[in-house]
Amino acid sequence: MQLLIVNESKHAVPRKFITEWMDEVVGELKKRRILKAAHAKKELTLVFLDKKPAQKINFEFRGKDYATDVLSFDSMDPISFGELVMCPEVLKRQAKEHKLSFQHELGYMLLHGVLHLLGYDHETNEKDAKEMFDLQDAVFEKLLKKLSA
Secondary structure (H helix, E strand, O other): OEEEEEEOOOOOOOHHHHHHHHHHHHHHHHHOOOOOHHHHOOEEEEEEOOHHHHHHHHHHHHOOOOOOOEEEEOOOOOOEEEEEEEOHHHHHHHHHHHOOOHHHHHHHHHHHHHHHHOOOOOOOOHHHHHHHHHHHHHHHHHHHHHHHO
C-alpha cells in the first residue's frame, strides 16, 4: 500500500514506524483474506491534525463535538484506498490510559482505521463490534510479537 503522510499537527510523526507497521498490517490482512491484493496496491492517505481541527471534522462528519483518535473516509478515487485522519494529542493521552507506547497506540488505531475502510464497524451492534475488536486485537498482538522479535 502506498502511503501519503500529511502532518498538519505540531507533533512529530514516526514515519518509519508507520511505513513498517502498515506493511505488516497489509501482509497480515492479506494472509487472512481480509484485504484483497488490489486494495494493497492503492494509496492510503494519513492526515495528522491538532485537536481543534480534528474536533471540527469530527463534528462536521459525525456530529460529535470532540477530537477523536481516528476518522476514516472512503474515497471515490479508484487509486485511493481512503483516508485516515488522526489526532496525535488524543493518541498520546490514550497511550497513557492503555499503558502503551505512543507508537503502539498509533499502530492500534491505524489498524482500527484500516478495518473501518474495509467495512468493519463497531458502532452498529454488539455482534459487529465483537467481530471487529476480536480481529483487531488478534492482528495487533501478532504484529507486536513479530516486530518485537
